[in-house]
Amino acid sequence: MQMGKTEITLEEGINKIVPCDREAAEIAQRRWDSIAKPLHSLGWLEDVIVRIAGAQHSPQVNTEKKILVPMCADNGVVAEGVTQTGQEVTAIVAENFLDEKSCAAIMCRMSGADIRPIDIGMATDTPRVEKRKIAYGTKNFAREPAMTREQAAAAVETGLRLACELKEEGYSLIATGEMGIGNTTTSSAVAAALLKVPAEEMTGRGAGLTSAGLEKKIRVIREAIARWDLAEKDPLTVLSCVGGFDIAGMVGLFLGGAYCHIPVLIDGFISSVAALLAIRLCPEAAGYMIATHASKEPAARRVLGELGLSPALDAGLCLGEGSGAVATFPLIDMAAEIYHSMSTFEQIRVEAYRELR
Numbered sequence: 001m002q003m004g005k006t007e008i009t010l011e012e013g014i015n016k017i018v019p020c021d022r023e024a025a026e027i028a029q030r031r032w033d034s035i036a037k038p039l040h041s042l043g044w045l046e047d048v049i050v051r052i053a054g055a056q057h058s059p060q061v062n063t064e065k066k067i068l069v070p071m072c073a074d075n076g077v078v079a080e081g082v083t084q085t086g087q088e089v090t091a092i093v094a095e096n097f098l099d100e101k102s103c104a105a106i107m108c109r110m111s112g113a114d115i116r117p118i119d120i121g122m123a124t125d126t127p128r129v130e131k132r133k134i135a136y137g138t139k140n141f142a143r144e145p146a147m148t149r150e151q152a153a154a155a156v157e158t159g160l161r162l163a164c165e166l167k168e169e170g171y172s173l174i175a176t177g178e179m180g181i182g183n184t185t186t187s188s189a190v191a192a193a194l195l196k197v198p199a200e201e202m203t204g205r206g207a208g209l210t211s212a213g214l215e216k217k218i219r220v221i222r223e224a225i226a227r228w229d230l231a232e233k234d235p236l237t238v239l240s241c242v243g244g245f246d247i248a249g250m251v252g253l254f255l256g257g258a259y260c261h262i263p264v265l266i267d268g269f270i271s272s273v274a275a276l277l278a279i280r281l282c283p284e285a286a287g288y289m290i291a292t293h294a295s296k297e298p299a300a301r302r303v304l305g306e307l308g309l310s311p312a313l314d315a316g317l318c319l320g321e322g323s324g325a326v327a328t329f330p331l332i333d334m335a336a337e338i339y340h341s342m343s344t345f346e347q348i349r350v351e352a353y354r355e356l357r
Contacts (some may be wrong), residue, residue, distance in 0.1 A: 008259070010153050010252075013160045017258045020287030025054035028061065034344040039353045044312045045335035048290060052173075052332075055263040055288045062172040063336045066113040066329055068104060068322040069162065069174060070097055071249035072129060073121030074137035075182035076146065082185045082217040087123050087137070093179045093321075094122065094129045104177055104321035111329040113175070120158055121180075121245030132158050134245050138186075142220045145228070145241045146186070152240035152248055156281075159252020160259065167260035173332070175265040175292075176253050176274065177322020178246040184297065187273040189221040189242035191299055193230035194276055195306060198222070202299040235280040243277075250274035251281070258285035265325040268295035268318060272303040279307065293317050293324035 028050045033039060040046060052061045072094040074087045096102040097117040100109055108115045119129045123137040134155045138146035147155075166174060180186075184204065192202040199222040205214055221242070225231065228241045239248055251274045257264035258278075266275050266289055278285045291309035294301055296318035304311060312331055317324045345352035 010157045013259045014282045017282050017284045019284045020054035021057040024059045025050050027059035028053035035342045036345045036348050049335050049339045052263050057261050065171045066173040067171050068115045068177050070117045070177035070179050071120050071246040072179045073245035074123035075244045076138045076140035078182040079140045080142045080220050083182050087181050090181050091124050091126050095126050104323045107326040120249040141224050141242045147240050149240045155245045155248030156252040159249040160256035163253050163256025175322050175325035176250045176271045178270050180246045183244050186244040187270040191273045193225050193238045196231045204298045235277050247274045251277045254278035258288040265290045265292050267322045267325040269297035269300040292328040
């Protein structure tokens with residue numbers, strides 16, 4: 001495929017996404033079955049390598065160059081009192097990514113991964129965070145749509161094009177992350193609309209809300225979904241009415257990964273909602289996604305179930321930023337090393353295990 005300066009449009013990208021390579025995945029599975037150990041005994045570690053082989057369209061899986069891309073954006077709905085902190089925190093943490101003062105940045109250093117925060121819609125400008133800003137934050141979706149449909153498409157295209165650039169730079173794995181005060185509200189609203197379930201089943205306390213604050217958050221989401229009848233709308237309309245630029249950017253990363261044959265790691269609840277949007281826009285993108293952990297947010301497992309994916313970790317994480325995705329990088333590296341270097345039954349002259357029914 002030709003990427004060049006990555007001026008690809010959303011429609012072009014979606015139309016050129018093909019399913020992951022089943023033959024490459026099957027070859028990878030046969031390699032695992034030939035390795036001198038009990039069949040399937042490494043569980044998720046085996047599964048993830050098979051999935052990467054299918055996504056990269058090659059059984060010679062490559063996990064060497066990894067990156068976390070936190071999409072940073074502000075959400076106008078914070079004006080409704082649905083968060084414990086103010087919008088100023090988004091810009092502070094976005095800068096901290098570059099100083100290794102955030103959890104995710106420290107974890108990237110420890111796991112040998114790069115980090116590249118993107119200002120896709122923060123309410124302020126910062127000195128160093130890379131600007132691909134669609135607007136200075138979204139509107140308050142309790143009163144008007146969060147963004148226009150054109151802005152939503154532009155934000156998705158931003159992520160898609162960035163994934164193509166990362167492919168050209170030699171990255172083999174992309175982890176999705178986000179930073180944006182209020183984004184558990186936006187993601188809960190999107191999930192409730194897409195899955196057609198009551199807002200209270202999709203909404204948690206986020207970074208910390210009182211019971212009264214949680215009730216307000218649920219009410220804001222419920223009323224917005226009803227106002228625009230979002231349970232009956234297409235994914236891009238749902239995104240534009242109650243989503244965020246950070247979610248939209250991650251949707252683009254998932255679609256861009258599928259377009260460029262790069263596996264993209266889902267982080268927690270917010271990232272999984274972006275993955276769900278991506279699959280609703282292009283079902284073939286599903287094969288290029290890797291679930292990493294089960295977030296503590298109430299709806300996290302439900303969304304992963306809708307995606308048909310099983311996570312590696314269940315460690316009570318709910319930080320976001322991409323922290324859960326980055327935590328699996330060392331596991332993937334270990335799996336890849338075993339896959340490539342461990343002896344086979346034939347090499348050690350031992351009878352291979354067989355599938356027993």
